[in-house]
């Protein structure tokens with residue numbers, strides 16, 4: 256069977272690292288391009304590469320550096336000529352590590368840095384990887400029997416439930432909420448532009464649940480249902496594997512609930 260190619264950006268730790276581990280395990284015919292800012296400093300990625308030398312590529316990619324995005328797109332094109340799955344995973348709560356609780360805590364720097372990583376990064380990734388996604392094999396997701404269109408690949412933006420405008424009853428976390436709400440708009444726009452033609456790309460926003468990672472650590476005490484990364488990513492991969500073209504543009508929770516924007 257032809258090689259299946261997945262790229263996970265923000266793969267150094269947490270949910271991104273788990274995506275790499277789970278994809279390699281669930282899809283023995285697949286290779287992974289794991290990108291992060293400092294691959295040499297990620298013990299998890301180094302171990303994964305040592306165990307799977309021919310199936311794991313480690314690449315330097317800061318989502319705020321356009322040249323690095325372009326370099327990895329060039330590498331992917333030259334080595335594999337296509338991409339079947341792109342997971343835009345890197346994200347941050349805020350530069351301070353905690354969401355703002357009131358207007359007093361807002362700073363232009365915190366707002367813009369959060370936007371740059373959580374919103375501009377995934378969109379720039381989409382820009383540079385769209386041509387390779389258009390050459391994907393349709394391995395992830397399924398084609399319903401009654402559908403004339405066969406999708407070619409899947410693009411996932413890792414969003415968060417708190418990015419839902421409809422579901423915002425508590426306020427706070429301005430930077431994170433706004434960046435993820437805008438990311439959801441990014442997924443919707445991508446689903447329209449990359450949905451054109453005979454080979455559409457399925458584009459979705461996914462919420463992983465509240466997961467035991469560094470990002471959520473300051474809030475673990477108050478979480479009634481904290482997921483392990485293994486459990487969350489298994490749920491998310493069940494979704495990725497069962498997506499159809501009719502799901503494109505949706506915001507889905509880990510249990511496949513369609514969530515309002």
Ligand SMILES: NC(=O)c1ccc[n+]([C@@H]2O[C@H](COP(=O)([O-])OP(=O)(O)OC[C@H]3O[C@@H](n4cnc5c(N)ncnc54)[C@H](OP(=O)(O)O)[C@@H]3O)[C@@H](O)[C@H]2O)c1
Nearest residue numbers: 265267269270292317318345346415465466468469470471
């Ligand atoms: N954990 C949760 O409960 C939860 C809930 C909802 C949504 N999410 C979303 O899920 C995604 C993964 O979160 P996580 O919990 O796994 O967080 P995490 O453990 O804090 O990991 C964040 C990842 O993003 C990377 N990153 C940050 N800025 C980057 C940049 N400029 N360029 C490239 N990589 C960058 C980090 O790399 P470094 O190691 O280089 O810093 C790290 O790999 C995020 O988008 C987050 O918003 C998480």
